[in-house]
Amino acid sequence: MKESRNVESFSLDHTTVKAPYVRLAGKKSGPKGDIVTKFDVRFTQPNLEFLPTGGIHTLEHLMAEYIRDEMDGVIDLSPMGCRTGFYLTVFGDRSEQDVAARLSRVLAKVAAWDDAEAVPGVDPVMCGNWKDHDLAAAKYWANRWVEGIAKKGWQA
Template identity: 50%
Template sequence: MNVESFNLDHRTVAAPYVRLADTKKLPAGDVIEKYDVRFTQPNVAHLEMPTVHSLEHLFAEKSRNHSDRVIDFSPMGCQTGFYLILQGQWEYDAVLALVADTLEDVLVADEVPAANEVQCGWGANHTLSGAQEAARAFLAERDSWSQVTA
């Protein structure tokens, strides 16, 4: 299939993990990398939508304090994780550090950035505590992030 994740057997993965899902070389020679940042086990558990939404806002804002090469942090429709899009080629350990540093920032945040009707399409659909709980759980499993399959 054309979509990389549709070719991934979701029954074989062991979340949480951080996986390089795709690398693209653009026509002008630039390279982008897409990482699967999986918080919950597919088809077993998921993040509630306010948690997903708040993590999206927090990670999108806070990650850019650690790198100017973050292009996007997008939620998966299945609510089990996110796609982190980065400019250039990265060492895997540097990606893990970026994710960890950003999630540590989430833990000490006192608000969800842009969680209002002026800056967000559903400003009331947020939970700082939910985002922090998910970040805490993900960080607690950091030693296993590189193990994608059981």
């Protein structure tokens, strides 16, 4: 039996998950009754593949910008340090399928991104490492995510 840890993902068996997926990783209610939910948005199969740094960075910019057009109450979208996916934290009680459908719409937009169009926030004022971006990798992984999720029957 695994030892109990403070960090939820340390209790997740990364060898049995099947990426891509959306997984409810936590739900908390604050002292005033607000509900906050956190999702594990996985792109690559853990310990087999990982996102290149430029690609995960560009995905972060595009997803963080456009997920807010698809759902209210987004608190945060951040890359995982292992570079296999992102955490999405939102207000309210949301289902994995609802989040997957909304992310599919965002990532379909990313996959079809016009190379001539600037990615939001890519300049030295708005970004902390603005030269470390890779739009081609972001588009490739966005497309793989959308196709993988569609195969699971979680279409937008």
